[in-house]
Amino acid sequence: MKPGLFVFCLLFSQILTAQELYVISEPASNIPKNALSFRLNTMVMPMTGNMEGMKKGEVGFRVAPELTYGITKNLMVKAAVYASDMFQPSFRYESASIYTKYRFLSQDDFHKHFRMAGFGKLAVSRNPYVIERTVLHDGSDGTGGGMPHEELVFNRSDEQNLMGNHSGWQVGVVATQLLNKLALSGTVSGVGRFNNTNYPVLPTDIQRALEYNFSAGYLLYPREYDSYGQTNLNLYLEWIGQRAFGKAAGFLDMAPAIQFIFNSKSRIDLGYRFQVAGNMRRFNEQQLLLRLEYNWLQAFKRT
Amino acid sequence: MFFGFILLLCSFWGNAQYRNLELQAAGLTCSLCSNAIQKSLKSLPFVSGVRTELKSNLFMIDLRPGVALNLDMISQKVEEAGFSVGKLSLEVKFDPTQIKPDAHVMSAGQIFHFMDVKPQSIAGWQKIKLMDKGFVLSAEAKKNSKLTTLNCYKTGYTADCCGMRDLPKGKRVYHVTI
Numbered sequence: 001m002k003p004g005l006f007v008f009c010l011l012f013s014q015i016l017t018a019q020e021l022y023v024i025s026e027p028a029s030n031i032p033k034n035a036l037s038f039r040l041n042t043m044v045m046p047m048t049g050n051m052e053g054m055k056k057g058e059v060g061f062r063v064a065p066e067l068t069y070g071i072t073k074n075l076m077v078k079a080a081v082y083a084s085d086m087f088q089p090s091f092r093y094e095s096a097s098i099y100t101k102y103r104f105l106s107q108d109d110f111h112k113h114f115r116m117a118g119f120g121k122l123a124v125s126r127n128p129y130v131i132e133r134t135v136l137h138d139g140s141d142g143t144g145g146g147m148p149h150e151e152l153v154f155n156r157s158d159e160q161n162l163m164g165n166h167s168g169w170q171v172g173v174v175a176t177q178l179l180n181k182l183a184l185s186g187t188v189s190g191v192g193r194f195n196n197t198n199y200p201v202l203p204t205d206i207q208r209a210l211e212y213n214f215s216a217g218y219l220l221y222p223r224e225y226d227s228y229g230q231t232n233l234n235l236y237l238e239w240i241g242q243r244a245f246g247k248a249a250g251f252l253d254m255a256p257a258i259q260f261i262f263n264s265k266s267r268i269d270l271g272y273r274f275q276v277a278g279n280m281r282r283f284n285e286q287q288l289l290l291r292l293e294y295n296w297l298q299a300f301k302r303t
Numbered sequence: 304m305f306f307g308f309i310l311l312l313c314s315f316w317g318n319a320q321y322r323n324l325e326l327q328a329a330g331l332t333c334s335l336c337s338n339a340i341q342k343s344l345k346s347l348p349f350v351s352g353v354r355t356e357l358k359s360n361l362f363m364i365d366l367r368p369g370v371a372l373n374l375d376m377i378s379q380k381v382e383e384a385g386f387s388v389g390k391l392s393l394e395v396k397f398d399p400t401q402i403k404p405d406a407h408v409m410s411a412g413q414i415f416h417f418m419d420v421k422p423q424s425i426a427g428w429q430k431i432k433l434m435d436k437g438f439v440l441s442a443e444a445k446k447n448s449k450l451t452t453l454n455c456y457k458t459g460y461t462a463d464c465c466g467m468r469d470l471p472k473g474k475r476v477y478h479v480t481i
Contacts, residue, residue, distance in 0.1 A: 032339040033383035108330030225357035264338035297342035
């Protein structure tokens with residue numbers, strides 16, 4: 001990936017204006033004080049093909065509404081709920097999460113800034129740890145009395161996923177550099193699991209990992225701003241990786257995305273995240289994301 | 304409490320003695336961000352309208368007649384939107400006043416500490432640029448702090464060191480240049 005990254009950075013440094021309203025990661029900048037943002041995330045998640053009993057082309061579907069509020073200029077909080085049909089045939093509520101970010105460093109210049117923030121996330125999920133499937137055994141290995149029979153199999157995931165899959169925590173720091181022609185952001189965090197509600201015993205899978213993100217954004221249109229009504233078109237490319245603590249397992253995903261901003265207050269993101277390298281067991285190695293967002297600036301009457 | 308309230312009132316600017324307030328915001332490149340600043344500024348009681356030049360992040364602030372202006376609140380509102388003021392200028396109607404570098408004057412109901420100016424007399428509408436932290440880029444604020452030995456640049460408030468005998472202490476002082 002490293003030469004690719006370098007070429008990408010070179011390319012980006014040639015481009016006019018950059019953006020940091022990243023689609024997967026959070027930048028170090030916060031939502032304005034007293035702004036309220038509603039997001040509806042819709043994820044189409046093809047199930048990893050090599051899982052036992054998984055039919056070809058099986059796809060999970062997840063919906064996650066999110067509310068974000070700027071408490072102070074430096075502190076924001078985000079609450080989300082998740083629902084999917086990944087762990088059972090029917091679509092149901094599965095998880096809730098709360099995320100908070102505190103910006104502790106801000107160096108502004110005209111059309112530039114460098115910012116750093118610390119963040120934390122807690123998620124509570126009622127999902128099982130495994131995805132169950134039934135496979136047909138022919139009994140040739142002597143199981144089932146040598147007769148063809150159905151067997152229940154359990155597929156596990158070692159990915160630390162707080163977007164619905166698991167209960168857990170995440171703590172990290174993010175640094176974002178916006179230059180005239182370039183916006184880059186890096187995030188490092190620790191992420192781990194708690195017991196999912198209804199499932200009091202944690203499986204013996206990997207339970208903690210280091211997560212690292214690198215994101216870059218580019219404003220394609222307009223070339224020059226002249227009104228708040230102009231539709232913005234932004235392009236993003238992000239990398240998201242995880243490496244398990246104490247075990248040689250990890251993955252690296254890449255996520256290109258396109259973003260439209262309307263009237264300087266609403267947003268549509270369309271992104272595709274896919275694994276480029278990895279040996280970690282995961283329920284999904286691909287994800288198509290469609291996000292609708294609306295922002296209310298000065299949402300409540302406050303001083 | 305009462306004294307504090309009076310002090311607060313005093314730190315507001317008198318009416319009809321200022322106009323053409325213009326600020327340039329720093330730290331942003333997107334119209335969503337400018338919109339956040341615009342909305343934040345519009346929530347101020349003394350602001351009647353905000354016109355924007357998006358290309359350079361310039362905000363021209365129209366002031367509501369009869370409502371006292373508070374410059375610190377402008378800086379605060381830009382910061383609440385997530386950004387900072389990189390430059391702020393306005394026109395102030397001065398009483399006939401002698402100014403010189405690193406000296407305080409009281410005019411238009413406000414205390415000004417002039418920096419980086421030639422000794423001269425001013426009267427009537429005069430454009431001034433603020434040099435305080437919160438109204439300039441932080442690198443410039445550091446540079447500006449070297450233009451004075453007086454402590455008020457750091458605190459923003461008058462103290463014994465300010466050198467004017469009849470200057471009230473603990474009052475907001477704006478560091479400006481022309």
